[in-house]
Amino acid sequence: QSFNLTCITTHCGGGDWVCVGSSSGHIHCFDRRQGKLLVCWKAHSKSVEYLKAVSCHRLISASGDKTAVLWDLSHSTPLKVSRIYNIPGKEQAMNVVSHKFRNDGLVSIPGGDLLLCAISGRKAVFQAMPQNSGVVGTMFPENEPVVDVKADRIVMCDYEGNRISSSEKFNISSVALLPCRQLVLLGCDGEIHVCL
Secondary structure, three states: OOOOEEEEEEEOOOOOEEEEEEOOOEEEEEEOOOOOEEEEEEOOOOOEEEEEEEEOOEEEEEEOOOEEEEEEOOOOOOEEEEEEEOOOOOOOOOEEEEEEOOOOOOOOOOOOOEEEEEEEOOEEEEEEOOOOOOOOOOOEHHHEOOEEEEOOOEEOEOOOOOEOOHHHOOOEEEEEEEOOOOEEEEEEOOEEEEEO
């Protein structure tokens, strides 16, 4: 069966799998060496726009349904560990990046060492992704995650600290984190903007 591929990620350091996201909201996980489908599951209600392997058994997905989910792939059916909802963006217009910091004390993120960054227009979310679900494998009804966090959106400001008005939205095409410098780079309208 064919599907509309929207994003891809892999983990070769012990995981040996490739995951692809689709426009239907499904994630397909394949064995990297044999190409065999290991598991496919309905991860989101809208298109999967972002995937990132954060360890050999953990995966982050973000979707046009305005959620980001941390998955545990060590079970026969992947389990939701946590979810951040109300992230900015929509289908085919999401700018999401994540970074797992080393536990070396150089950079400290309140709430954990896995940072999710989502930006759209002038709205942004920089939030720690909860990595512990409390009791392993415990789920709320309807397969909802134990850790469910509403995103704290911020409105970007210019270099003088003035809020950017809604009429001056950025046309953001890409986003990157420079974690050691605690900076965010935004690709906007042919320019690179540096954000603190």
